[in-house]
Amino acid sequence: MEKRVFDFSLLKRVFSFAAPYRRYFYLSMFLTVLLALISPVRPFLIQLSVDKYITNQWAQMLLIVTIIQIGLLLVETAMRFLFSFITNWLGQSVIKDLRLAVYRKVVKLNLAFFDRTPIGTLTTRTINDIEAINDIFSEGIISIVADVLMIFAILGVMFYEDWRLTLISLSPFPVLILATYWFKESVNKSFHRVRNAVAALNAFVQEHLTGILIVQAFSAEHREFGKFRNINKDHRKANIDAIFAYSIFFPVVEIILAISLGLMVWWGSNKVLNYEVTQGVMIAFIMYLNMLFRPLRILADKFNTLQMGMVASERVFKVLDSEESLPDNGTHSAKDMKGAIDFEHVWFAYKEERYVLKDITFHAKPGQTIALVGHTGSGKTTIISILNRLYDIQKGRICIDGIPLQDYKLDELRSRVGVVLQDVFLFAGSVYENITLRNPAISREQVEHAAKLIGMHEFILQLPGGYDFPVMERGSTLSLGQRQLISFIRALLYNPAILILDEATSSVDTESEMLIQHAIEKLIAGRTAIVIAHRLSTISKADQIIVLDKGEIKELGTHEELLKQEGYYHKLYTMQFASSQALPN
Structure with missing residues (x-):
């Protein structure tokens, strides 16, 4: 693990998210100072009671001091509750804002970022790492400041009461410092490994649950389980190493406390017998030492918690700072x-420089249908991805209505380019929500009108609940054809000027083909359409067919023109379509 110096600039950036809640931050710091000042008062009052009021049998003053101590205890308890609540509330408020900022950033990142970043890793950044940042407020810097102030306040009173007795009591402290340093370093390393293991677990589980069909279809359950077991084993070992450090450190602290108390009693009792130290001071010092060791037990742990929050915040800010x-x-x-x-x-x-599209040039007039044909990997899907500006090109220019894509407002551009993909993605929610994508500006009447144009209205009404029928994750409660038709309604509803059909009919059964073809005709009517399809009826009616191979345009023309050339398209036609009667020869 790389050794890193504590980054105060990073901490400052984290606290910048607390700016809207600065009043609560200042209140927590004010309570921190008050608690530090109040902490030594009760032992001092007990010392006063023993040395002065009990010795002189001042029962009335003893009663008053006892009442004051009870009042102080109640006030301190209320202040500690308020301090704990405010710091946790502050942390939750900050991570709420930070999580919104991260999610807003993630959904705007280009697809190249997602191509090389596991989704499980981004899930860890958005959920687990941001949750760790909460600890910076609830158990981190504010709590550490509170503990340090209390330690200094107690030490100040102890030295004021009897500096020699204080030095004797604190003589085992060098051992405590060494133990604390060892504990901090050990747990810090373990927590780093735990964070990395959690990210690996999230990425692995997300990927394999998404691809569970492939895992089961190829009987890969045992092999994949073995991989998961190894990742889980690393996670377990990292946690056990941290537990081991805790198991050693806390008993060591208790032993050091016992030694400090023993030394204090041994040296102090002699001074009491010689009337150099009062009994009240001895009783107060026992309380001071316990109060001193209470924060020292967990101070190193809090430093580690703070450090883990800082590591998590560094990862989160890398996402926020991404320029992709x-x-x-x-x-x-x-x-x-x-x-x-x-x-x-x-x-x-x-x-x-690994170009997948090379010197692509073509023109489509408004309302024309362009068909893209070619083997897998020829660049068909890439063309529609850059047309929708999911990626930016390296060379050349793409224009719509004579205007370069970069000159359009991105959200408006994509709202005017409709996409129907081969692999239709439906979210968990109702049919209505999947059609509208939860856009409140779209009314149910508009949805029903679009469904009637596609020919899906009657089918949807037959579902339990109709348009409110719950669609499970990825549309598992609907057939492939039904999912495809819902995506058609979605595209039609947004009334795009350009429509992209990426093999939109390849997963549809023969029985649904007529309905699909009717839907396609409704969709492309009056619109410029870019079609990737194996259905011959769609290709034959295209105004232009672009034949691609290894990212280059091999041929361009109508169906009849390309067949007459007896070139690349004719070869594809002969191989793929000769047995079909859907097209005239």
Whole structure:
């Protein structure tokens, strides 16, 4: 583990999120000072009672002092409750704001970031790491300041009462300092390993639950379980190492306290017999030592908690500081978009110079349908990804209505480019919520009208609850065709100027094909459409067919034109479509 110096600039940044709640922060610090000042008062009053009021049999003053002590105890208890509540409330308020900031950042990161970052890792950053930042407030810096102030207040009173007795009592402290340092370093290393193991566990579980179909289909349960067992074993070992350090440190502290009390009694009793130290001072010192060791027991643990919160905050701020969001500096509105598309010598690579699109050039007029054809990996899906500006290109230019994509406001651009993907993703919620994506501006009447145009209205009404039928995660309660049709309604409802169909009919059964084709006709009517499909009826009606191979355009033209050329498309047609009667030869 890399040795790191405590980063006060990072701590300052964490506390900047507490700025809206500065009154509560100042109140907690004020309570910290008050508690430090109040702490030595009760032992001092007991010393006073023993040395003065009991010795002189002043019963009335003894009663008054006892009442004062009870009052002080109640006040101190109330202040400690208030201090604990405020610091925890402050921490929860900060992490609420911080979690919102992180989530707002994450959803705006470009897809390249997600391509190389496990979702489970981002989940850890958004939930576990941010939760650890709460400890900076509830058990970290404020609590440490409170304990340190109380220690200094108690030491100050002890030295004032009898500096020699104080030095004798504190003589075992060098051993305590060494034990505390060892404990801090050991637990710190263990907690780092625990954090890394938690991130690995989250990433592994999320990935394998998402891909459980593949795991079970290939009988990989035992192999994957073995991997999970190893990650879980690392997590267990890291925690046990921390537990081992706790198991040694706290008994050592108790032993040192016992030695301090023993030395104090041994030296102090001789002084009492010689009338150099009063009995009240001895009783008070026993209380002082217990009060002194109480925060010392957990001070090192609190430093580790603070350090873990700082490590977590560093990870969280790396996400917040990520510059991988697509720049959204466009000022042009997309509300009146017509749908003319121009690709001008476009080059694109997901990584460095490994171009997956090479010198792509084509033009689509408003209302035209463009079909993309090619083998897997030819660049079809990449073209629609950069058209929707999910990624920015490295060379060339893409224009819609003669305006470069970067000049459009990003949210308006995407609202005018509708997407129907091959793998339809539905969220846990109702059919209505999945269609509208919880957009309050869309009424139920609009949803029903769109469903009727697609031909899905009657089917939805037959579901238990109709439009309120609960869709489970990823749409598991619906068939593939039904999920696809719901995505069609969603696209139609947003009334895009450009429609992207990414193999939108490849997962649909034959029985649903007529309904799907009707839905597609409704969707593309009057819109520019980019279609990736294996359905011959869709391809044959396209105004242009672009044949791609290894990121390059091999041929471009209508279905009939490309067949006459007897080139690349004719070869694909012969291989894939010759047995179908859906197209004229």
